Amino acid sequence: MAKFFRLFILTLLIFSFSFAEKVYLEANSIEKIDKDNIIAKGKVVLKYQDITVNSEKLIFNKTKKIIKFDTKTDIKSPKYHLIARKGWYNFETKNGEFYQVQISFENKYFIKAKKIEKQKDIFYFEKAKFSSCSFDQYDWFIYSFDGNFKKNDYLTAKNVFFFFCKAPLFYTPYFKYPTARRKTGFLPFLISQDTYNDFILKIPFYLVIDKSSDSTFTLDYRNKQGKGIDIEYRKKFSPSEYINLNTFFFKEKSNGSWWEGRNIGSLENRWLLESDGRFNLFNNTKLFLRLNIPSDKYFYEDFYNTSTLRYTSYTKSQILALTETKDFTVEINFDFLYDLSTKNNEYTLQRLPEVRFYWKERPLFSNIYYDFLSVNTNFYRKKGTRGLRSDNQFRFILSTPYKYITNSFEFIPRSTLYANVKENPEKNPSRNLVEIKDRVSSIFQKKYSNFTHNIIPIIQFNYINKVNQEKLPIFDKEDRIPAKKDIDLSLYNIFDFQNNNYFRWEISTGYTFLNEYYIGDNLYEGRKKPFRNSFIYSINSFTGENTLFYDFKKNQIVRTISSFSFPITKYFRYSMSHSFDKGEQNSTNQLLNSISANYKNISLNFSILSNIKEGYIQQKRGSLTFNRKCWYVKLDYIKDFNKTTGKSYKVITLTLNIINFSYNFPLLKPTED
Structure with a gap:
């Protein structure tokens, strides 16, 4: 009322x-x-x-x-x-x-x-x-x-x-x-330490140039290494077009202890050039730019020695033009790699340029489709094998559904031509391959009150003719295509439950009429392929997956990748990941154990990565966080072991974040044992 x-x-x-x-x-x-x-x-x-x-x-x-x-x-x-x-x-x-x-x-x-x-x-x-x-x-x-x-x-x-x-x-x-996103002025300064320096001070100044561009100037002082400046420039031309430029220059003090044992003398001027950009040239053509060139191969190790960037093994610079229409795609790609793990870059293979043309899949007749891919690359390096390669393949697809059965047949002729090859037995070799694929599958579905069960049997045949490739140069794995004459059998069981829970199980095996086969990039000898058992599940708070290969000839597991995660209690969770591969040429065996805990606004994470094959602990990581949303304090622990150098890297850092400003207090100066 x-x-x-x-x-x-x-x-x-x-x-x-x-x-x-x-x-x-x-x-x-x-x-x-x-x-x-x-x-x-x-x-x-x-x-x-x-x-x-x-x-x-x-x-x-x-x-x-x-x-x-x-x-x-x-x-x-x-x-x-x-x-x-x-x-x-x-x-x-x-x-x-x-x-x-x-x-x-x-x-x-x-x-x-x-x-x-x-x-x-x-x-x-x-x-x-x-x-x-x-x-x-x-x-x-x-x-x-x-x-x-x-x-x-x-x-x-x-x-x-x-x-x-x-x-x-x-x-x-x-x-x-x-109170605006963009205002000219000083940004929060940073005080820290690293492996080389007891005191590091960085003072950034932010400059608004106009509505679409700005810049940041950062003074960088390191008490043992020297001083430098970092200049960043950002320009936005449209919602999808931009250019970012970054130049870092550092004047280093002479005779730093970090230069001891290196195969080059100490450098006084250190620098890094970086850029990232995207431009719309035409309605269907885009241009992508990327630049990352350091002054020397020790740059990342010296200036990022408190992060995983210190292990950077190479940098990549790229110019990519991409044209895409409803019928085809064209890519023109200039790739330049700077290998930081070698004495110099003379043997590093570059793609200057690589031109890819793809004619998109379209019908040839009523149920026959085709497409075409051509990859043309100029492989260049100062020393070593180099030359031109044109790799071309047509693909014809015939799909034939019949009641519950679907048959998909593919016929793929492939021709690879080489020209002007340097330091190779033949200057202009070639290779012609034919690949045939046939896949027969079906699906059976049954619905229950709480879940749906799908059964999918698949039979696959894969054939690649054997040709002599010994006289071909080796630029990448596409220069050595192994012959195949394989039959693979698979059976999938998929259970979809309520609340997005699921369990998916696959069993498969196969047979090759040759004397060897591949699993991934690893070569195995024999005709009977291993039995593959794979499952993935997510049921309530329990998740996991496992892929296992069992070799009947050797009577042993040759490869397995596993991970699972489950709650120990209401607040604790345990996770494990294991990878094992016993290939004829390469093998790995690693185990990662992790535990996490969350109680109100406190979280704990700790992990240990073990190299079981070599018998040592590769990495330990831990963090303890007290998070109040508007501020948090975090304690980090990192210890890495480098098997090649025999040295351990360890650091403990306390981070206090208030008003989105982070203050780092190294409790233990980063050290190398």
Whole structure:
């Protein structure tokens, strides 16, 4: 009855006051004070445009669109949420004044203040606290006696204190902080240590050039290595077109201990050139750029020695033009590799250029399709085998469905031509191959009350004729295509349960009419292929997968890849990954054990990577994180062992992140044993 009465009063108000823009007002009691003002009491709800006001009492001026209140009032809009004890607000001018107020902007910034005065898009405040912590966990805040806040501009404050966990940490008479994504000024500086230096200081300065471009200049000082500058430039031409340029130059002090035992003398000038870009040349043509060239092969090891980048073995620079239409795709690719693991780059193979043409699959007759792929590459290196290769293959596909059975037949003639080959027995050799594939499959499905069961049997035949390839150069694995005459049998069982749970199981084996076969890139001898058992599952919080190959001839497992993860308790989870491969030429055996724990806002992760084949622990990693959403503290532990050098790398770091600024405190200086 009361709800009906309020709706009735609301209808009368809308009708009788005839507001230019509708104001929806609902309350337990609504009274008219004069021709312009009305007073609403008890569960007041007022809606105007995208703003909603909730209060126990307010006065509304329907002519000027102003509300006044002296009791707790809640004002919501899509961008902010304000609660005040007293104040007024003008819906048309967007001006207002609020006392004993707290306001949140887009649920990112949370402010408490004695007084806030709003003039259009500027907020003026007195005795205010600012934080990115929500009001229910105000762990840190910036306190200011007075100042102003403007979105997409600056927060300016005077007499500022920074409080963390109720304790004041520092004071400044003046503070200015950008509230826009892009503002010219200094960015947070970084103080740290690494393997070589006891003290590292980086001071970045951000420069807004115009609406579509900006730059960052970072001064880099390292007490043992020297000093340098990092210059980044970014330009956006359109939503999908951009260019990023980065130049790092470092003046190094002489005779650093890190140069001991190296096959080159110490370098004074070190540098890194990087770029990344994308351009739309035409409607269907795109150009991609990538540049990554260091001054020397030890650059990443010396300047990124506290991260996994120190193990970078090569860098890649590339220019790629891609044209794609409904009928074909053309790629022109210039690849330049800088091999950091060799003495020099003279023997490193480059693709300068590689041109790929693909005529997309299309019907030839009613149920016969075809496509064509041509890959033409100029393999270049200063020393060693080099030359041109043109690899071309047609593919004819015949698909024949019959009731529950589908047969897919492919006939693939392939011709590879070489020209102007240097340092090879033949200058212009060639190779012609024919590949035949036939696949027969079916599917049987049965639905139960709680799951669906699919059974898919597959028989595959694969044939590649044997040709002599000894006189061909070797640029990559495409220069040695092994002969095949194989039959493979597979059976899939797929169980799909409710709540996205599933279990998928595959068993397969095969036979080759030759005396050898491949699993991946590894060569195995014999005719009977191993029995393959593979499954993957996700049931509630239990997940896992396993692929196992059992060789009947050798009566042993020759390859297995496994991983699983399950909860130990409500808060602890254990994960394991194992890879084992006993190939004729290469073999691996590694085990990764991991444990994780999560309790409220505390998380723990620890892992050990063991090389079982060589009998040593390759890596240990651990982290302990206390995360309060608006700030976190994290303790990291890393220990790597390099079998080649026989050295261990170890570091322990404490990271404190507040206001999205990270402060790193090395508790143990990175060392090499």
